[in-house]
Amino acid sequence: MDKYDAIIIGAGPNGLAAAITLQKQGLSTLLLEGSYSVGGGMRTKELTLPGFKHDICSAIHPMAIASPFFRTLPLAEHGLHFVKPHYAAAHPLDHGSAAMLYNSVAETADGLGHDAKAYRDLVAQVADGWESLSSTIMGPLRYPANPLQLASFGIKALQPASWTAGRFRTEQGKALWAGLAAHGIQPLSNWTTSAIALVLAAVGNKHGWPVPVGGSQSIADALASYYQSLGGKIQLNHWLRDRGELPDHKVLILDMTPAQLLKIEGLGFADRYSKQLQKYRYGMGVFKLDWALSAKTPFTDKRCQEAATVHLGNTFAEIAAAERAAHGGQRVEKPFVLFTQPSAFDDTRAPAGQHTAWAYCHVPNGSTEDYTEAIEQQVERFAPGFRDTILARHKFSAVEMEGYNPNYVGGDINGGIMDIFQLYTRPTLSLTPYRTSNREVYICSSSTPPGGGVHGMSGYHAAKTALLDHFNTRIA
Template sequence: MSMNRYDAIIVGSGPNGFAAAITLQRQGLATLLIEGDEQIGGGMRTKELTLPGFKHDVCSAIHPMAMASPFFNSLPLAAHGLEFVTPKYAAAHPLDNGDTAFLHNNLADTAAGLGVDGKRYKNLIKPVLEHWESLAKAIMGPLRFPEKPLNLAAFGLHALQPASWIANRFKTDQGAALWAGMAAHGIQPLSNWATSAIALVLSAVGNKYGWPVPIGGSQAIVNALLSYYRSLGGELQTGNWVDDIAALPSHTTLILDLTPKQLLGLKGLKFSPGYTRQLQQFRQGMGVFKIDWALSEKTPFKDVRCQQAATVHLGNTYAEIAANESASHLGKKVEKPFVLFTQQSAFDSQRAPVGKHTGWAYCHVPNGSPEDYTEEIEAQVERFAPGFRDTILARHTYSPAQLEAYNPNYVGGDINGGIMDVFQLYTRPTRSLTPYRTSLKNVYICSSSTPPGGGVHGMSGYHAAKTALKDHFDINPTL
């Protein structure tokens, strides 16, 4: 390894690691980004997991927050090769009774499709959509007094409620089911406080930007980030799993895209007893079980319009989804889990050989569960797309343990870096107004275990880097 002195070293090349590195490099600092794997990307990797020519997104696939993130919006990624395609529908939610609810790429069509629930949906989402730019800066970061407090207060009145409360306002199965699917992205019981927040954000972002698919796979996002980072003069090293900070080159600041579990296992970090206790008390959320398929054709949904949706939520009614998410949270294996399904090849011809397709899906499971959910996930797809099993050419599965082995940030298969309930929504991983700082003055944490949590948005990395810039270099960047 080069023994140059760096202003900052960043460990981990996921979206937050890159966001931290780019934020620092933009200010003229000398930075080194280190990745343990030979392939950069963290949760944004694309690989041939099944058969030659079938390109599968290993973790993240659809990117609702890519267009909505203030940080990503500040970057010239299109100039560095990144291109998105936006499916006709952001999300589809088929029901056993033959009805399907759709999250359209605009508010009016979504509301119109919900019939008598359209007005209720519009009243919930319109204020978030109209004030998204100011709200995004307020909610996608640490707790601070917002620029527009009245907008945030109006958002909070709904966002802090359990999703179950707002579901009771809907009169139709479609309205309640669509809400359940959005809220279930939070990977926790829908009766928990603040579970309405994720549903409000994903719905509004879908109505404003759609849920885009990166051409070439999620790897295309990180490739563009790398290209831009290098254009600024940033340095990258791969294939170096850091287990002792004493082995690192000389540096002023260290920013770690790691979870509390990894921080505690890293040699050379002598945290204070109080900080160490808080890291030890950090709570993980449910894990996921994931399947990738090589398929002979598009998935034969009963409602063919589902083929035009970026994501298809498979879980039937609100009541069924809520019951199964709660059971999984309590450590039980459920027969009909809530499944998130997408077929990127329907929108991006680069993903599979001509005439063939890819499929991608996961469900929420107890953290670290050793159970195989292949049958349960495929049965849920078959339930709404009879004949799906006949299209399977090959499959690849990831259990929670295998996901953690692939990316140590996914502790027990937890892709959100810790449960994002009301107690860990902003006070993550510690009870601090600036949770990116550790008890060591030159060491910071920028992973999804910090606000605003999981997702491909880069905001955790941006805020960690901004904190380090202010603390050590008297620089205060803004987006």
């Protein structure tokens, strides 16, 4: 039987990142994936009609192009190309106009009129210093190389979005901030909810919110191709139930959340560590829709057709109330909806003249309810006539999302709630959260810092830790 220095379980963005990091150091590695293809949250499939390609989970990828790890890889040589829409995001309001997140701080600020200074004061320093700041905030807690820069970011990031929104005077400014913060999938009154708004705004202004040509699967395929070019091995359709089933290896790295870790036999965790994993908290789930469309979505403000993502929720107050209610287990009739339209920028996604669209809203964890009507009403609210363009639709309830990917516990696509108690101390309270109680076993999923998103940084940091622990190899 083959022997490996390391085996990585799970070929999502973090599993692929861990495998690449180890393989680049000359180790022998094997990447095992339980599903039919690599990708995890980066898969594309014809969910509705032939010729219509839909991203099953992630669709727009600001963090993929801004990731300190991904930016070091020659992924364009392996077929990955991005398109950057004219606007990173749009936020339409009931009166017919929209607030826009442009691909620069200056344009975004100017578009907000009276709130120009407030936006610059919040975002400009983060956008300008992203290259140095990102390596610090996208990893575990540690002493930073740039403490003053981090302190400036942290003072704003730790605040609830409901506080930082108070800096804005206009309805447009507050609404745009709400839409950005609501990507955190938790009440906007929670501490640290300003962090996700700051990061997404800054990255949008610095790099845009890009669309991968061919679908999110293109990112996974490029990562897998690069990994294999280094000599790495991939095995699909292999579900791990017992560590004893695996070939000989020195290190095991798991791209799994705590709920999955606890189901695997033979990991040798100490009782205390297992109890900590049992206490890990998951957040809201998502209900997701994909549509095959006969035409572009007819937004009242036509600029929305040129935005990578459209936030549908109207005012800050309405979005905050919806997120609070869903977090509290209630059904929301006017949910906050994240809507994307990849085919507007990538003509490989649909037959000529036709389009795809993708949307989800936040729902109570484990919900089985159907939110199709609620989501489509929100789209129709800001794009009258949208329903007339629908050719077919595909639904995923929160429970069905977990059925598709067991890491999405209860439909939680972030691998656990990213509130102040689990932003950096995930999945356990540790300065090296990628280590488990078994020194041969590591965790690299979105349940470790920096959390959810397609960036590969959790995988990179887990592999970096294992390299130092077992192979006396230190990397930057």
